[in-house]
Amino acid sequence: MLKVENIRFGYVPSVDIFRDVTFTIEGGEYIAIGGRNGCGKTTITRLLVGLEKASDGRMYYNGTDITSMPPSKRGQFIGYVFQQPDRQMFRPTVATEVAFGPESLGRSKSEVKRIVDDVLERTGIAHLREAYPPTLRRGEKQRVAIASALAMQSKILILDEPTSGQDGKETKE
Ligand SMILES: Nc1ncnc2c1ncn2[C@@H]1O[C@H](COP(=O)(O)OP(=O)(O)OP(=O)(O)O)[C@@H](O)[C@H]1O
Ligand SMILES: [Mg+2]
Structure with a gap:
């Protein structure tokens, strides 16, 4: 299970792309994220794999806090x-x-x-x-x-x- 809690992120400090994003993906689920160009689909995936770091919020994998885990480990x-x-x-x-x-x-x-x-x-x-x-x-x-x-x-x-x-x-x- 992958859990994202109250994530906030912006590439530049004054412009948030996400604020208070929360969702859970259960084992066996297939999730599609849709939206217009530039709405943040790639950004959310980069946050999940750890290539970008959220300025706020936490992420958990099967209950383990992975918020600070580097991409190589994820x-x-x-x-x-x-x-x-x-x-x-x-x-x-x-x-x-x-x-x-x-x-x-x-x-x-x-x-x-x-x-x-x-x-x-x-x-x-x-x-x-x-x-x-x-x-x-x-x-x-x-x-x-x-x-x-x-x-x-x-x-x-x-x-x-x-x-x-x-x-x-x-x-x-
Ligand atoms: N490295 C970056 N530095 C600054 N802004 C960025 C950077 N990467 C993306 N952005 C901006 O963040 C927003 C979200 O971009 P993102 O690439 O996540 O969108 P997307 O939904 O994947 O778009 P597309 O459908 O074109 O793939 C856009 O406004 C984009 O211009
Ligand atoms: Mg994209």
Whole structure:
């Protein structure tokens, strides 16, 4: 369970983007956040993963106060796909890129291979495993980022505009 209590945040001190934002996400729930451009959807996700710090309020994960927990530590239970997925890719092939997360979690070589094969299959990009990520189409990059997040096997998965760059059929998938 993820609980957000009375969060307040602004990029500059005098302009709050959020004030008194409170919500709870229970295990097994799928939540969509909608709203016009610039209303703060990305900002709320950045607060949840710890990339921005609330000026007021608290956050809890299964009862533990994570308000001051750095993003690297939150990464153990929150996976995140950025709105611009290329910003999170730096390895020479899709397969090694997707392997990075489970490797850094200390999974064995055979486990990493099993996880990578599984998530590439599930995201429909098994045929791209040897491709160089910067050369991919936007929708394909998006899938690599989603596969990388799934490979972390984290309890919570946050996707910022996951269907951007996908056509109608791909969006449905
Ligand atoms: N780094 C930043 N510094 C200052 N202001 C910012 C910064 N990032 C975003 N903002 C402002 O904060 C507000 C919320 O932006 P945010 O990116 O969270 O919106 P969004 O709902 O994700 O928009 P979009 O639909 O375009 O992705 C906007 O007014 C934006 O201009
Ligand atoms: Mg956004």
